[in-house]
Amino acid sequence: MSRPEPPSEPGRGPFDEGAARTAPRYGHGYGRYMGLLGVLLIVLLALNTALSKHNGARGIEPGRRLPPFAVPLATGGLNGDANVATRANEGAAGRRPACAVRGPQILNVCQLYDAGPVVLALFVDAGSCADILGDMQAIAPSFPGVRFAGVALGGDRTALRRLLRTRGLTIPVGIDRDGALATLYGDASCPQVTLAYPGGVVQSRALLTRPPVSTLRARVSELVAAARARGWRPARG
Template sequence: MPDDPFADLGGQRERTRAESIGDELAERDRVDPEEPPRRPEPARPRNRYAWAVGIGALMVIVAVLLLNAVPNRGKAVLGPKQGSPLPAFAAPLASGALVGDANLCQRTPCPDGAGKVPACAVASEQVLNSCKLRGGPAVLTFVVTQGTDCEPQVDRVERMRRAFPDVSFAVVLSGLEHDEAVQLVRRRRWTLPVGLDRDGAVTNLYGIGVCPTTVFSGGDGKVAAVTLRNLTEQQLRDRVRRLAQ
């Protein structure tokens, strides 16, 4: 029998240690209550004007960097002007044995480094001479090998060109030394004339800034059109057909 027969009936009894601690904490909360948790401050709206200005400044910086990166140092990068004669140059052919830079002299007296005689006066089976291309309709494809994948455009020209025997087709290949260019031409089985522009001077002369670029010239030797992108074989045929009319 229990010592306290009235314990289960809720009579008075001594307080436990846990109950005493609970009472002390409750009294402390009443006298010195904790501050309620603060709501997080709403995010401040961004300054859209400052954001737009920042993006605009970044675009200007990128444009300046790209402009300084192209070889023509700020000149037009859209190719030669429509209606103008094909600029004169004489470049070593990949199929020949000549090694060196292209002749860019337009007329006498020739500037230093452009060539000893005007490019149109250079007569050799080992050079690609743009002056000869002026004698009839011509298609001149510019290809830069470094950091690009433009060679397939020449593959398409190679496949369709034989359907137009009265039109001259040629390539200006920039960025490779002679031996490297020879290997590329053999590997891709190009048989059309490929002029070597190892220092990019011809590309600069023509104002080329996009790869591939195709220059179409009419029977008068003047630029008829310039395209700054890849062309399908059918697009090439359509353009050359109009050129030959």
């Protein structure tokens, strides 16, 4: 299996041509900055949630396809902003289409939905938002073939890695350091969980805020049943 070429890696900034493959070391000031960004995102999501109750925003509408993105895995060594390009040379969105940006240290939503149904949580790694990851991991063994994943919007990568390690979380978690997916996915709460069929079409309205585990399990069961009705079957292995 060949290693991904540097231009295949997510996004903008450090992921431009000739960029280093590993995340650079930043000083304490950078960590404080990313922490403040996380707090700001929480405030913005809270405001957005309040506005959503007024204007009816509920994430991606059922029947629409998940917007493509590729972000670095939080536990990997790659560094860069989200690639959200839908075609080549799309400026700040990315030089390559996001669906083509793949590799062992990259979380690519297209790669997820190519393999099966997707349960995707967007969250901020502060407060209780990240608790949804433990809920998803707890029920994942009951749903073979379903792809569970999370993306942290902004925040401090070191703190996120610590959170994943201390909680024993092994589901793939990416980091969107500039929070681009919050707008792209119509994020109206923290966390926000989107459920999609194989192929990326959204199956039902997003779960807003952290649901009871029983509700999460029921919604994933509905997703699997609906995917089976459309002809999907989990791979035997």
